[in-house]
Amino acid sequence: MITFILRRLVAAVPVLAVVTILVFSLLYFAPGDPATIIGGDLATPEEIARIRSVLGLDQPFHVRLAIFLGQLLTGDLGTSIFSNLPVTHLIAQRIEPTLALATVTILFSIAVAIPLGTLSAWKAEALIDRLVMVVSVLGFSIPVFVLGYGLIWLFAIKLQWLPVQGYTPLSQGVGPWLANLVLPTLSLSTVYIALIARITRASLLEVLAQDYVRTAKAKGLGDRKVLGHALGNAAVPIATIVGIGIALLIGGVVVTETVFAIPGLGRLLVDAILRRDYPIIQGVILLFAAVYVLINLMIDISYAVFDPRIRY
Amino acid sequence: MTLSRRTVLKGSAAALATGFTLNGRAPAIAQAANRTLKFIPHANLSSIDPIGTTGYVVRNHGYMVYDTLYSFDSQFKPKPQMAEGHEVSTDGKTYTIRLREGLKFHDGEPVRSRDVVASLKRWAARDGFGQTVMALTDEMPVIDDRTFQFRLKEPFPLLIEALGKPSSPVPFIMPERIAQTDPATPIKEAIGSGPFRFLANEWVPGSRAAYARFEGYVPRNEPIDGHAGGKVVHLDRVEWVIIPDPATATAALQRGEVDWYEQPQGDLLPVLEQSRDITITSFDPIGTVVLLRFNHLHPPFDNPKVRQAVLAAASQNDYMTAMVGNPKLFRECKSFFPCGTPMSTGAGGEAMIANLDKAKAMLRDSGYKGEKVVIISPTDLAYLHTLGLVTEDLLKRLGMNVELVATDWGTVLARRASQEAPDKGGWNIFHTTAVGVEFMSPTSHLALRGHGRAAWPGWPTNPTIEKLRQDSLKSGSLDEQRAIAAQMEREAFTAAPYVPIGQYQLPTAMRRNITGLIAASAPFVWNIRKA
Numbered sequence: 070m071i072t073f074i075l076r077r078l079v080a081a082v083p084v085l086a087v088v089t090i091l092v093f094s095l096l097y098f099a100p101g102d103p104a105t106i107i108g109g110d111l112a113t114p115e116e117i118a119r120i121r122s123v124l125g126l127d128q129p130f131h132v133r134l135a136i137f138l139g140q141l142l143t144g145d146l147g148t149s150i151f152s153n154l155p156v157t158h159l160i161a162q163r164i165e166p167t168l169a170l171a172t173v174t175i176l177f178s179i180a181v182a183i184p185l186g187t188l189s190a191w192k193a194e195a196l197i198d199r200l201v202m203v204v205s206v207l208g209f210s211i212p213v214f215v216l217g218y219g220l221i222w223l224f225a226i227k228l229q230w231l232p233v234q235g236y237t238p239l240s241q242g243v244g245p246w247l248a249n250l251v252l253p254t255l256s257l258s259t260v261y262i263a264l265i266a267r268i269t270r271a272s273l274l275e276v277l278a279q280d281y282v283r284t285a286k287a288k289g290l291g292d293r294k295v296l297g298h299a300l301g302n303a304a305v306p307i308a309t310i311v312g313i314g315i316a317l318l319i320g321g322v323v324v325t326e327t328v329f330a331i332p333g334l335g336r337l338l339v340d341a342i343l344r345r346d347y348p349i350i351q352g353v354i355l356l357f358a359a360v361y362v363l364i365n366l367m368i369d370i371s372y373a374v375f376d377p378r379i380r381y
Numbered sequence: 382m383t384l385s386r387r388t389v390l391k392g393s394a395a396a397l398a399t400g401f402t403l404n405g406r407a408p409a410i411a412q413a414a415n416r417t418l419k420f421i422p423h424a425n426l427s428s429i430d431p432i433g434t435t436g437y438v439v440r441n442h443g444y445m446v447y448d449t450l451y452s453f454d455s456q457f458k459p460k461p462q463m464a465e466g467h468e469v470s471t472d473g474k475t476y477t478i479r480l481r482e483g484l485k486f487h488d489g490e491p492v493r494s495r496d497v498v499a500s501l502k503r504w505a506a507r508d509g510f511g512q513t514v515m516a517l518t519d520e521m522p523v524i525d526d527r528t529f530q531f532r533l534k535e536p537f538p539l540l541i542e543a544l545g546k547p548s549s550p551v552p553f554i555m556p557e558r559i560a561q562t563d564p565a566t567p568i569k570e571a572i573g574s575g576p577f578r579f580l581a582n583e584w585v586p587g588s589r590a591a592y593a594r595f596e597g598y599v600p601r602n603e604p605i606d607g608h609a610g611g612k613v614v615h616l617d618r619v620e621w622v623i624i625p626d627p628a629t630a631t632a633a634l635q636r637g638e639v640d641w642y643e644q645p646q647g648d649l650l651p652v653l654e655q656s657r658d659i660t661i662t663s664f665d666p667i668g669t670v671v672l673l674r675f676n677h678l679h680p681p682f683d684n685p686k687v688r689q690a691v692l693a694a695a696s697q698n699d700y701m702t703a704m705v706g707n708p709k710l711f712r713e714c715k716s717f718f719p720c721g722t723p724m725s726t727g728a729g730g731e732a733m734i735a736n737l738d739k740a741k742a743m744l745r746d747s748g749y750k751g752e753k754v755v756i757i758s759p760t761d762l763a764y765l766h767t768l769g770l771v772t773e774d775l776l777k778r779l780g781m782n783v784e785l786v787a788t789d790w791g792t793v794l795a796r797r798a799s800q801e802a803p804d805k806g807g808w809n810i811f812h813t814t815a816v817g818v819e820f821m822s823p824t825s826h827l828a829l830r831g832h833g834r835a836a837w838p839g840w841p842t843n844p845t846i847e848k849l850r851q852d853s854l855k856s857g858s859l860d861e862q863r864a865i866a867a868q869m870e871r872e873a874f875t876a877a878p879y880v881p882i883g884q885y886q887l888p889t890a891m892r893r894n895i896t897g898l899i900a901a902s903a904p905f906v907w908n909i910r911k912a
Contacts, residue, residue, distance in 0.1 A: 109435030123565035332588030
């Protein structure tokens with residue numbers, strides 16, 4: 070297993086290198102230029118040319134790429150063109166809210182979706198199953214931002230139970246931290262609850278139709294124990310979908326962070342793209358790529374945990 | 382652990398004894414909340430350099446942290462702010478400016494003449510008016526810590542007006558060591574001598590910025606009057622809460638999580654108007670001007686007759702209704718200088734007849750050959766994209782061949798800078814807005830310049846306008862300047878460097894317990910009280 074993990078980690082290096090060069094090239098060839106944004110609406114061509122020169126944006130592709138790669142090799146992700154703050158500092162400022170939102174969302178989704186999916190599979194074709202599936206379809210269909218606005222209107226404006234926006238660090242207390250996370254988590258988790266519940270139901274139905282389940286039931290094994298066995302055997306596809314869900318979450322948090330004004334990595338990236346703040350875009354995408362690689366690795370490791378037949 | 386009735390009673394008594402109320406707030410905390418203003422700015426504070434970056438949000442940050450030598454009063458006259466006053470030599474070529482006593486930077490250092498000289502040099506490198514000042518300046522010798530001079534090549538009566546310039550980039554004064562930073566490189570420290578200190582450790586770009594009252598600030602004795610007068614602060618702390626989504630920002634104001642929302646979106650105003658706790662008002666008495674800019678380098682708008690046809694077709698009412706909606710918030714202004722400011726004469730404004738039939742005839746006679754008109758329009762700035770859509774419709778009705786390129790603001794800015802032909806990455810028309818004070822002087826009005834490829838994008842060549850601008854630099858009296866402004870407007874309505882398409886007031890929304898809003902071109906927080 071350790072050899073497998075090490076092999077996969079080493080294999081991640083060329084993946085990240087390709088991502089780095091790809092992102093750099095895309096930004097180089099994409100329209101837009103931070104110099105024009107710094108110069109602003111009333112800048113003259115000379116002013117823009119001067120800013121471009123100071124920022125080194127007038128350098129050819131290979132020179133800029135070499136400078137960027139050189140910095141990267143020393144662990145330096147560069148400095149924001151606008152704020153002049155190091156990209157690592159900006160990422161450090163933003164990582165906690167995104168991590169908190171993603172973790173709470175995925176834990177909440179698992180906690181709700183797996184029992185729902187299990188119940189649905191166990192009571193297949195019954196009213197409760199239909200109900201769960203209707204709720205799942207709704208969860209898929211309602212855009213995150215629409216649900217977000219609805220929740221804000223109800224719980225923050227009308228009932229005044231929860232704050233509208235912002236993020237309170239965990240260091241300032243669990244209560245305020247959770248208060249700020251409840252509405253974003255509810256908005257964001259709906260899709261994942263729907264996704265995981267449906268996969269759980271489908272996987273369980275397949276397992277529950279297996280001969281060994283029928284045999285276990287025939288031998289008088291209780292429902293709970295049968296379900297426990299079945300769930301263990303249905304875990305691999307569920308783990309896969311949870312892993313994919315975590316990866317997809319990176320896209321989902323962008324919208325949620327905007328609607329709830331959460332200062333996370335998603336908003337950092339969107340703001341940087343709109344301003345063409347190249348070092349931030351490169352740094353955050355590189356981080357996201359590394360997270361994707363890590364999640365994939367963890368999913369593969371989880372297969373071995375859930376299914377003893379799988380060995381690396 | 383179990384709680385007995387006795388324990389609860391004891392706890393409650395202790396809480397009351399220590400001053401806690403039932404809502405969990407101590408009076409001291411409530412008082413601190415009353416001294417903290419939470420403000421949603423109109424954009425993210427992505428930079429702290431008000432000279433290097435000209436965005437209005439950075440300018441507003443600048444007004445918190447820095448001070449200026451002179452400031453404009455409500456009648457648009459420059460008044461001393463950091464300056465104690467100045468003397469002008471009899472030949473009008475030497476200005477001796479003396480600083481007020483006791484001015485201090487936030488790092489505790491006194492404000493010295495050399496800081497002022499370095500700051501003005503950095504500002505002048507980025508500002509059109511500043512470049513004019515420096516072109517006419519021989520040297521700026523430091524006489525002593527509180528006195529310095531402008532030694533000019535020729536008399537320049539507008540010098541003090543330039544030093545009090547209220548809009549981006551504002552000639553803010555910073556310590557010499559910071560002001561020596563290249564103007565194209567963002568500064569790393571926000572140290573000024575203004576009424577608030579920037580709390581750098583609390584700055585999270587894209588999320589929040591915080592300012593604390595600067596105890597060492599000594600306001601002037603005169604009452605506040607526009608940008609001028611004593612900046613008396615009644616708050617201990619100001620927090621900028623960056624909320625990019627307008628619906629969320631509106632909800633945060635409704636809920637009382639913030640005190641002031643600088644620029645609520647027009648279609649959400651009815652929601653705020655329903656709340657008894659919220660006031661909708663406006664702080665900028667001049668407002669914002671809106672313009673449709675032609676590219677003068679390429680067909681069809683290299684032909685003045687085609688530009689005149691569009692000028693004759695444009696209806697300011699149509700544009701403003703589409704963009705702003707509420708007629709109480711906009712006005713038609715057939716003038717190249719903002720209506721309500723001294724230089725606005727409206728001379729030649731009769732060219733804007735808003736008559737499509739006559740404009741069609743003018744276009745027929747102009748020699749327009751059906752060349753494609755490329756309008757670049759940012760969809761991420763909805764108010765500007767609306768203008769693009771109105772122009773697209775107008776030009777189609779006029780009989781022009783139109784392509785609307787809908788993209789983001791960053792791409793519009795980049796493409797706008799290209800002097801290439803429209804089919805090679807260039808453009809024909811863009812729209813923008815500017816705070817009125819930007820365009821209120823013949824000298825600082827960038828969009829009226831006519832110096833060709835070196836001019837603001839659009840690059841008109843107009844020697845008459847340039848000569849009038851040069852004349853304005855030498856004009857001393859307001860009457861002389863108004864006469865020049867009238868000639869400039871008449872020429873502009875003939876040459877049509879751009880089409881003025883209206884002027885509007887930006888609404889601002891605040892909780893009712895906020896009072897003391899100052900009428901000025903930026904959202905100032907001095908004089909503000911929170912009950």
